[in-house]
Amino acid sequence: MTKADIVDSVANKTGLTKKEVAESVEGFLSCISDGLAKGEHFEIRGFGTFKVKLRKARMARNPRTGEPVPVPERLVPVFKVSRELKDLVAQG
Numbered sequence: 001m002t003k004a005d006i007v008d009s010v011a012n013k014t015g016l017t018k019k020e021v022a023e024s025v026e027g028f029l030s031c032i033s034d035g036l037a038k039g040e041h042f043e044i045r046g047f048g049t050f051k052v053k054l055r056k057a058r059m060a061r062n063p064r065t066g067e068p069v070p071v072p073e074r075l076v077p078v079f080k081v082s083r084e085l086k087d088l089v090a091q092g
Contacts (some may be wrong), residue, residue, distance in 0.1 A: 007022045046082055046085065049082070050078075052076075055075075
């Protein structure tokens with residue numbers, strides 16, 4: 001499902017115009033993105049949690065040469081699914 005599909009679905013369910021819904025969806029995604037960039041944590045009950053985790057530095061290997069390559073530590077965004085959403089998906 002694409003962002004446009006989400007906009008269409010929400011517009012059909014709410015009766016709002018696609019333009020209004022598109023602005024809302026874009027605003028929501030922008031809020032999450034900007035917050036994660038600042039290291040903030042977002043919990044949406046019944047859906048899941050967005051947060052930033054620190055990945056430790058490690059040694060990797062260049063697959064072509066087999067030479068060890070250092071990978072520095074970095075921050076990565078993660079999403080953890082709520083139990084309610086897991087159960088809903090498992091039911092089909």
